[in-house]
Amino acid sequence: MQEREAFISGMAALAGGVNVITTGGLENSAGLTATAVCSLSADPPSLIVCVNKEASAHEMLLAERRFAVNVLTGDHRSLALQFAKTSLSAKERFGGASWTTLATGAPVLSGAAAVFDCVLDRVYDGYSHSILIGLVQRTLIQDDPDGSGLVWHGRRFRGLVDLIR
Numbered sequence: 001m002q003e004r005e006a007f008i009s010g011m012a013a014l015a016g017g018v019n020v021i022t023t024g025g026l027e028n029s030a031g032l033t034a035t036a037v038c039s040l041s042a043d044p045p046s047l048i049v050c051v052n053k054e055a056s057a058h059e060m061l062l063a064e065r066r067f068a069v070n071v072l073t074g075d076h077r078s079l080a081l082q083f084a085k086t087s088l089s090a091k092e093r094f095g096g097a098s099w100t101t102l103a104t105g106a107p108v109l110s111g112a113a114a115v116f117d118c119v120l121d122r123v124y125d126g127y128s129h130s131i132l133i134g135l136v137q138r139t140l141i142q143d144d145p146d147g148s149g150l151v152w153h154g155r156r157f158r159g160l161v162d163l164i165r
């Protein structure tokens with residue numbers, strides 16, 4: 001137990017970019033906030049997302065076999081909280097933002113720093129989590145490459161700005 005707490009505290013020092021993972025379509029959708037997102041390969045374009053098996057979106061992610069990784073900006077703190085809040089229904093989490101689709105039909109956040117629209121290719125067991133491998137069908141890049149990112153560090157959100165511009 002002691003090691004578990006030390007691990008959690010140590011992980012607070014590991015800064016992570018904040019994303020919203022969405023699945024389903026525009027009508028019947030689910031999603032969660034996630035920092036456990038990692039590039040896998042450019043050949044083919046693919047990425048890894050780790051999702052807790054208890055997360056409300058987990059079942060739909062595996063059933064739908066499609067998801068979008070919406071990379072958040074510094075302006076998306078409240079959206080990041082919304083998608084992490086257990087008390088909010090799937091429908092409520094999508095409120096207050098504008099959503100479209102790309103190739104797979106998974107909800108894509110207008111104004112995201114980038115979006116990776118994926119089909120779920122493989123799922124591995126990761127203890128409490130499922131390790132999802134997404135094959136990227138389309139990548140959407142925002143016009144403003146200098147827009148600030150959103151980072152989770154020290155158990156709080158921080159806007160990422162380049163101070164040495």
Ligand SMILES: Cc1cc2nc3c(=O)[nH]c(=O)nc-3n(C[C@H](O)[C@H](O)[C@H](O)COP(=O)(O)O)c2cc1C
Pocket residue numbers: 018031032033034035036037050051052054055056057083084085086087152
């Ligand atoms: C900054 C932040 C990062 C998170 N990263 C992950 C993650 O990578 N994977 C994950 O399964 N849950 C992650 N969570 C937790 C989920 O967003 C969400 O709180 C959890 O799945 C409970 O939601 P539920 O009510 O849909 O079950 C993160 C939460 C926060 C606030």
